[in-house]
Each structure stands twice: as C-alpha cells, then as structure tokens.
Amino acid sequence: MAADDRFTEDFRDGREEEIIGTISEVITGPVADWATDFSHLEPEWSADPYPIQDDLRQRCPIARTERFGGAWLPTRYEDVAAIAYDTERFSSRSIILSNFRPPRELAPIGGSPPISSDPPFHRDARKLLLPAFTKAEIAKQEPATRAFCHSLIDAFQGQDVVDAGGDYAQHIPVRVIADMLGFPPEDGPQFRVFVEDLLEGINLPPDERIERVSRLFDYLLIQVHDHIDNPRDDLTTYLLNAELYGQKLTPDHVVGTMALLLIAGIDTTWSAIGASLWHLAKNPEDRARLAAEPGLLPTAMEEFLRAYAPVTMARLVKEDMRWHGVDMKADDWILLSFPAANRDPAQFDRAGEVIIDREVNRHAAFGLGIHRCVGSHLARMELRVALEVWLARIPEFTLADPAAVTWAAGQIRGPRALPLRIR
Amino acid sequence: MKIHIGAERCQGHGRCYDRAPGLFGEDDEGYGKVLGDGVVPPGQERDARLAAANCPERAIDLLEEG
Numbered sequence: 001m002a003a004d005d006r007f008t009e010d011f012r013d014g015r016e017e018e019i020i021g022t023i024s025e026v027i028t029g030p031v032a033d034w035a036t037d038f039s040h041l042e043p044e045w046s047a048d049p050y051p052i053q054d055d056l057r058q059r060c061p062i063a064r065t066e067r068f069g070g071a072w073l074p075t076r077y078e079d080v081a082a083i084a085y086d087t088e089r090f091s092s093r094s095i096i097l098s099n100f101r102p103p104r105e106l107a108p109i110g111g112s113p114p115i116s117s118d119p120p121f122h123r124d125a126r127k128l129l130l131p132a133f134t135k136a137e138i139a140k141q142e143p144a145t146r147a148f149c150h151s152l153i154d155a156f157q158g159q160d161v162v163d164a165g166g167d168y169a170q171h172i173p174v175r176v177i178a179d180m181l182g183f184p185p186e187d188g189p190q191f192r193v194f195v196e197d198l199l200e201g202i203n204l205p206p207d208e209r210i211e212r213v214s215r216l217f218d219y220l221l222i223q224v225h226d227h228i229d230n231p232r233d234d235l236t237t238y239l240l241n242a243e244l245y246g247q248k249l250t251p252d253h254v255v256g257t258m259a260l261l262l263i264a265g266i267d268t269t270w271s272a273i274g275a276s277l278w279h280l281a282k283n284p285e286d287r288a289r290l291a292a293e294p295g296l297l298p299t300a301m302e303e304f305l306r307a308y309a310p311v312t313m314a315r316l317v318k319e320d321m322r323w324h325g326v327d328m329k330a331d332d333w334i335l336l337s338f339p340a341a342n343r344d345p346a347q348f349d350r351a352g353e354v355i356i357d358r359e360v361n362r363h364a365a366f367g368l369g370i371h372r373c374v375g376s377h378l379a380r381m382e383l384r385v386a387l388e389v390w391l392a393r394i395p396e397f398t399l400a401d402p403a404a405v406t407w408a409a410g411q412i413r414g415p416r417a418l419p420l421r422i423r
Numbered sequence: 424m425k426i427h428i429g430a431e432r433c434q435g436h437g438r439c440y441d442r443a444p445g446l447f448g449e450d451d452e453g454y455g456k457v458l459g460d461g462v463v464p465p466g467q468e469r470d471a472r473l474a475a476a477n478c479p480e481r482a483i484d485l486l487e488e489g
Contacts, residue, residue, distance in 0.1 A: 127452065130451075130452035130453055131451055131452060133453065134452065135437055135449055135453065136449065298441065302477075359473060360476045360477060362476065362477055362478065364479055366436060366479075368434075368480065369434060369480075370434065372434040372436055376436060377437060377453065380437075380441075
C-alpha cells in the first residue's frame with residue numbers, strides 16, 4: 001500500500017489566501033434594545049435568554065442587530081423551521097456567528113463537513129458519517145459510558161458538595177468521543193480548551209481567533225499521523241480510509257470532520273446533562289418523581305431537551321431578499337435559535353413550563369431538515385445513561401448555591417459550574 | 424390502521440423507533456423504517472399515534488381504515 005502522503009507538514013500552506021473572508025467591527029457592551037441590537041454574547045442572555053426570546057416573539061418576531069456585521073434572530077418555531085429547511089436561500093458555510101464571514105467560495109463544502117456544507121455536497125459527506133452514528137452502532141458505547149459515569153460518582157466519596165458541571169457532565173462526552181475518535185483519554189482537558197477557542201471568545205480580535213483555532217488543527221494533525229502509522233478500529237482511521245467520488249477525502253475534509261466530531265459532541269451534551277441536573281436540583285417534585293419512576297426518564301429527557309435545548313446554529317443569507325417581513329441582505333447572519341423555537345406557544349402547549357411527562361413533544365433540539373444533528377443518537381444515549389446513573393446513585397440533591405451556577409456564553413448554552421449538595 | 428414513513432421527509436431523528444420499537448426500526452444510516460407490512464396490530468394504535476405526533480419532521484402518515 002502506498003504511504004498516505006496527504007498530510008505532509010505543510011498541507012495548510014497557501015490556505016491563508018483561501019480563507020480571506022470579511023471581517024466586521026467588534027461591537028460589545030450592554031444591549032440597548034433586544035429587537036434592534038441583540039447579542040447572544042452578553043451576560044444577560046447567557047444568564048436567562050428565555051424571557052428575552054418570549055418578549056421578541058410577541059413584539060417582533062424577527063430581531064435585528066448591527067453587531068457582527070448584521071444579523072437576524074427569528075424567535076417563532078415557524079420561522080426557525082422555514083430557514084432550517086430552506087438550504088437554497090440560507091447557507092451553512094459558517095454555522096458559528098462571529099465577526100468573520102468566510103468567503104462564498106468556501107461553499108458548498110465549508111470548513112467542517114457536513115455541518116458546514118450545502119447541497120449537493122452535503123448529502124455525500126453526511127452519508128459517510130451516518131452508519132457510525134446509528135442508534136444500534138451507538139448502543140455499543142453504552143456499557144463503557146455507564147461504567148465511566150459510575151466511576152465519576154465513585155470519586156465523589158466523602159464530599160457533600162460536588163460540581164456536577166465540571167466534575168460529572170463535562171467528562172462524559174469528552175471520554176466517549178475520545179474513545180470513538182481513538183484519541184488518548186488523558187487529552188480530555190485539552191478538548192475543553194479547543195471548545196472554548198472555537199465556540200466562545202467570539203468577540204476576540206480575528207487574528208487571535210485564527211491563532212486559537214490553529215491550535216486545534218495542530219493537535220488533530222498529530223492524531224492523523226499517529227493513525228497513519230498505527231491504523232486501528234476508530235473514526236479517525238475510518239475517515240483516513242473513506243472515499244468520496246472514487247477518491248480518498250481531501251486533507252481539509254478529513255481534519256475538518258475530525259474537528260466537527262470532537263467539538264460538536266462535547267459542550268452540547270455536557271450542557272444537556274448539566275441543564276437536566278440543574279432543573280432537577282431546583283425542582284424537588286420532579287426529582288423525586290423521576291427517581292421513583294425511572295421508566296419516565298425517556299419522556300422527561302425529551303422535555304429537558306426541549307426546554308433547555310443547548311444548541312443554536314447560524315446561517316448566512318445567500319442573496320438580498322424580502323423574507324417574512326424583513327429585508328435581508330446577502331451575507332447577513334441568521335442566529336438559528338432552536339431554543340427559541342422550542343418555547344413557542346404556537347407550537348407547544350404550556351411552552352414555558354417544564355412538564356416531565358409531556359407525551360407529545362415535537363421539539364427541534366437537534367435541528368430540523370438535512371442538518372439534523374448527526375450525533376443525536378449518541379447525545380441521547382449519553383444523556384440517558386448520565387441521568388440514570390446519577391439518579392440511581394444520588395436520588396436526593398439540591399443546588400448548593402444558586403448564585404454560584406454559571407452558564408456558557410454563546411451558541412451552546414448550559415451550566416458550567418453547577419455546585420450540588422448531594423448529602 | 425396503517426403506518427407509512429415519507430422517506431423524503433425523514434431525517435433519522437429516530438423518535439419513532441425510540442418511542443414505538445414494535446412498529447418502527449432504523450436502516451443502516453439511521454433513517455426510520457416501518458417494520459413488516461405497516462399494518463398496526465390491535466392494541467398498538469396509541470404507540471403509532473404517539474410516534475407520529477413526536478416526529479420532528481412530520482414524516483409519519485397514519486392511514487386510518489374504514
């Protein structure tokens with residue numbers, strides 16, 4: 001077999017020319033009016049975005065900001081769904097809203113296929129991943145995930161107050177995705193830094209953001225070379241061997257997809273586990289009922305996903321157009337808030353309440369349309385196992401200090417520090 | 424009652440086979456598929472309705488007979 005020479009040290013040389021995009025002025029500071037100046041990066045939004053979204057849905061319902069070079073925030077389910085389905089007019093070439101717009105030529109592949117891809121390329125890139133993420137395939141990870149959750153709780157021995165965000169929820173998706181990609185489990189703490197580099201610090205100077213993102217790619221290249229030298233049964237080797245249109249994937253595609261799989265699965269699931277535990281710590285009736293009726297967990301879990309959906313995506317408008325009453329310009333951002341859609345009273349009865357036995361729950365926490373989260377079966381398995389093990393081992397717990405709970409800022413929202421009193 | 428999945432709408436969320444594993448399964452890519460001939464056995468109509476009502480893509484059709 002010929003040596004894999006796609007990943008020579010300098011395969012990224014020359015890319016600087018390719019990634020010339022548009023940089024907009026960084027605008028921060030308190031929001032004047034959420035309808036005309038919204039920012040999902042301000043502390044008010046991270047602390048509690050739901051009253052803001054509810055207010056906008058009633059009076060707007062598509063909010064605008066001049067920050068980030070111009071962006072729109074639809075808040076009704078109907079509008080969020082329409083955009084998710086309309087890949088003709090809305091591009092996924094960047095799905096993290098920032099002050100940098102990648103050039104249009106990056107479409108239809110984007111930097112991290114398939115999440116950043118548009119049709120028709122999207123379908124083929126997604127097809128490569130789907131077989132590895134079916135419910136049946138993911139079920140193989142369940143015993144190790146369960147054992148790992150138990151080991152995290154074993155480590156709480158002797159403590160009255162634990163950080164369920166930092167010392168439980170965080171570690172679960174990190175460990176599982178490291179196993180699936182074939183990365184050393186001890187590298188987990190670095191992954192958290194990569195996540196923060198990519199998904200937070202959005203308003204840092206663009207040069208600094210590029211610098212931070214390149215740290216992730218340096219790491220991924222080390223893993224690529226290790227897998228070229230020592231192929232094994234994991235997703236990295238799978239991607240290195242995968243073919244599209246009769247050829248091996250381009251190095252950018254391989255590394256971009258590795259970045260996606262590593263980053264997208266971590267603070268999303270961490271947020272979902274944390275938000276569920278936060279809700280149960282705050283609501284003793286729900287906690288007691290769920291501890292007593294474990295059979296209710298699949299239904300309750302979907303309600304936590306609806307009410308505390310962690311993930312907001314972004315799109316870029318392709319061409320100037322009048323859309324649902326507003327004048328969108330080419331390259332305007334769309335902040336595609338699945339959390340806002342999930343609390344729309346036009347779609348859900350008692351939308352603002354958390355009802356753990358809600359039977360009909362057509363929520364959009366994992367997106368809608370062709371970009372449905374490819375890892376949704378993995379996320380659901382991790383969330384279910386994390387909550388099952390926690391509730392079996394620690395059926396009684398409360399918020400140790402409500403004021404000490406912190407929430408991630410940006411497009412992925414969930415508790416980061418979550419001190420819980422467990423005895 | 425018969426069940427049918429609109430393949431052009433299904434995106435593989437898996438709510439149907441999570442919710443009603445006796446009626447639905449997944450294919451090799453995680454897309455939903457109807458098990459058997461799609462005729463809902465007596466007593467499982469509620470499962471079929473809940474699966475349809477929970478599909479985020481509204482991809483499941485219920486064909487009521489008679």
